[in-house]
Amino acid sequence: MSKVSKRVKVMSAQEAVENLVFHGAIIGMGGQNVTRCAVALAHEIIKQGKRDLTLTGCNLSIHMDLMVGAGLVKKCEFGLGGLGRFGATFQFRRAIEERRMEAEDYDHLTMVCRFLAGEMGIPFIPVRGLMGSDILKYQAPSTKKKFEIINNPWNQGEKVLLVPAMEPDVTIVHVQKADEIGNVLIQGIACHEPELIRASKTTIVSCEEIVPTRFFRTNSDSTTVPYHYIDAVVEQRFGAYPAATTGYYSFDADHINYYQQRSRAGGEEYKKYLNEYVYGCETFDDVLEKCGGVKRLNHLHREMLRLM
Amino acid sequence: MSKVSKRVKVMSAQEAVENLVFHGAIIGMGGQNVTRCAVALAHEIIKQGKRDLTLTGCNLSIHMDLMVGAGLVKKCEFGLGGLGRFGATFQFRRAIEERRMEAEDYDHLTMVCRFLAGEMGIPFIPVRGLMGSDILKYQAPSTKKKFEIINNPWNQGEKVLLVPAMEPDVTIVHVQKADEIGNVLIQGIACHEPELIRASKTTIVSCEEIVPTRFFRTNSDSTTVPYHYIDAVVEQRFGAYPAATTGYYSFDADHINYYQQRSRAGGEEYKKYLNEYVYGCETFDDVLEKCGGVKRLNHLHREMLRLM
């Protein structure tokens, strides 16, 4: 991973995905549920038709569902796939039920521990979950070795579960602030992303704002991850839409519900959604325009500020 | 460790040490070299004569040396014992050479990984160091099992070193800010302390300032550790003296050199230092007064601000 890390990494989503995402890649998924999902970057991966992907993260959400719905995903390795109160991620659910996609279930703690092992450069890590559950009993056909149980060398007779490090090929995350060399600030709940980013071989970050490096150098206690881990910085305001970005805008419940209707209906209905909102939009700004434009975005922005 | 965590924990150093430190305890040592050493708390432990202690941390420094010099320490388990450019920690060095104290050597990475395992509630963790070194060949007589080497279940033939979790009984740290229930802010380099504090069964924190809880609730991305891990909050300005506290005051090179002279001389010379600067001072404010009082402290404060 030794790379020339201190250089300007600002580029378009198109360039970033062209340069870094490849067919068959393991994609680390930032974002959870309705917060900071890397939707703009997921759209770009779909438009470029990067296929045979494995998606990994904790709560795989709408950006996962879009990529699954576009037929690009062969496997998910995760803690949970779903949209909480908005219901199931229907593309995900159906792809598993119809055996078009493998699901490798873990839980959130185990996944974040796998990223922790990845970021620390160690091959595996013990975790105190999963024992006695059927999550250990079943594994996806393509998984080589899901876990190992050993005796605790410091307490004979105690069984300890080991899980392997996970180092995604390319991680996509959406954050509040980044600078042009790739320093990253996540505001509010950070979920599994500090570990995920540092565990990944490469990372594309989309951000609400590109700020001067000076911002990080004068707030260095707050920097979430330094530039060494980042390979591309994409400036995309509202890049998590229809999910929320803490401090910037709330999630768009109406659009998520609309997506869920189309996704639940499936078939042509879903294709129409993809055609209209993904393939049919040259840029993510066009998506935002189509979803209600300035008025809608200003509303979501006010909604967020009202909460702060 | 389930404790009633949300309560006012402010007390004097004397109360905190009386309540929480016991003979034979494993003491987690915050601070490193000349930064944020928990000197005021170490003084109090010495004055109360808590004995048969095991000290553990990464860079054990002047506060360790004082406790060793006072004859209270039976073992150190650490990454390094020393004062860098100020020279050896002579009490430490002599106590080992004269076989009055056990030394269990690890390195900084291994120690922080042991605290990481402790804070994560897992019994051990792999680490990619120490292999091939004599640190593995020797262990202190009282150590039961220093490490284990197993085959990597995911890569047969690869040997992986495991080290056991370390959960100190009582950790002492000095920080910039805390509130009355124990939320903690470390400013600047945090060294091994986030992991150390969370790994410890109890923690006493001394701080430069007690701030309202509101401070943490409105800067919640920056909080170093939340109150759940803290058992006592001691307000002590200049509590790291003669070490530095980032943002507050620089280290006092003159006093450290003076200490080193006394310590190197040893015997009566060293006893005189302890009598004058530790046993002979009722409070840590008295120590500060004796070391130059307001003039000296203001100077160190200006020295720090000049650097910022």
Place this chain on the structure above:
Amino acid sequence: MEKVYSENYSGDELMAIEASRFIKSTDTVILGTGLPMVAAIFAQKTHAVGVNFVVESGSIDPILPFAPFTVADPIIGHMAVRTGSLREVLGCMVQRGLVDVGFLGGAEIDQFGNINSTCIGDPQSPKVRFPGSGGANCIASCVPKILIITEHEKRRFPAKVQFITSPGYIDGPDGRKKAGLKMAKPDIIVVTDLCVMQINPDTGRLELTKLMPGVTIDEVYKNTGFEPRLRGKMGEVELPTEAELKILREEVDPNHIYLKEFSKQPRT
């Protein structure tokens, strides 16, 4: 102040209130989406003012003015003492043993308190696929007191779940110990719209401990896929007070995210 009980409540409302009664003021509680969130915030606003919440997404001791939409809703970090990461909460608190109470839910709950939130049918090509564990397995594995709030339907309470996502007592009193779980004997409490069931650590099975007002033991048995033993003389769940319902409706879930607006239809 005199308690003025009310009969004008919905099943969901009393479930949330009853669940909240198992939370103590000194507890650290890990929140889950749905009625658990309602129950926990209600507890904090009534009898357990000292309770503090942690949330898997990284929020530690937030002040929640009302029940947020999900555990990853940005409001979940509101006035927290720390907005950190999933590792800090599930790793350094839940796994570390600092959390006292956890909430779980699922598609199936069996007599051993095992929960299925993964799938019905063969996991490789399931008949129905659910979201999966999320933080649930880790909470089930490590937290000493588990609260489950769920509607009481027969298919939700089979003798044995089709997939153990979150272990209860697995297959009996020593099931967890045999499986290698350090937290060998957690308390498990199930609150439904018909009754309250609690695990007996000596048998590893759920027992019927209380009935919801007006519900009979027969009704419970008819709607359960196993036969929970009765624990002592059957008690009845205490009715909510008018003051409690007011707090629940106006402060805890004013936007009716989780609780439908109550209308005085007779409960069916």
Place this chain on the structure above:
Amino acid sequence: MEKVYSENYSGDELMAIEASRFIKSTDTVILGTGLPMVAAIFAQKTHAVGVNFVVESGSIDPILPFAPFTVADPIIGHMAVRTGSLREVLGCMVQRGLVDVGFLGGAEIDQFGNINSTCIGDPQSPKVRFPGSGGANCIASCVPKILIITEHEKRRFPAKVQFITSPGYIDGPDGRKKAGLKMAKPDIIVVTDLCVMQINPDTGRLELTKLMPGVTIDEVYKNTGFEPRLRGKMGEVELPTEAELKILREEVDPNHIYLKEFSKQPRT
């Protein structure tokens, strides 16, 4: 600009400058206290402006106006892009494989590049106890290029160190691999006041590659406890330029923390 070489330098000054020449502008370097700090900051102020530093105490890419007192001196966080923790630097960067160059030092260095910074004599009751590893072992284990700056004395260069604190090639070309170290063939470069020695990965031994100006091979051998093989035709370390010395003295270590003030006594 024409290079104007100077002969008015101290041994320490040229050691620092020569070591700095092994640092590239694209490198991430983990700093150590002492001459390593001087060498690294000098590199950044001269030929390697893009180089970035990380420090074990948690500072990532600080802007160091001058050489700080120790790696835990508060100034070490000056204008860093991140002031984090030891775990982030030694765990998530060094152990993770993101650091290109590390500096080490010690009481003894042997022909295999092994370093002793622990003790002389029996570790249980040593004749002399040193500080121990600190971050050194982890750097020696994981970083692909190791720079060592040290005075050249016979007792510092034994054939075999009394205690391997930081492994070089241990006992030969496959020593690291046999011991289980993933980074099996690091580059190790020793800069002394007499010469430069570099590891030959095929033999696992230090070889003499360059001499300091005016020093003979004989002098090196006389002051070394083993006989380093010569690598090709013996080169001479390039003299410092006047401009370099000015930067070193006025910008890198203006307070003479590490370098004594130079006075024009003839070097002995």
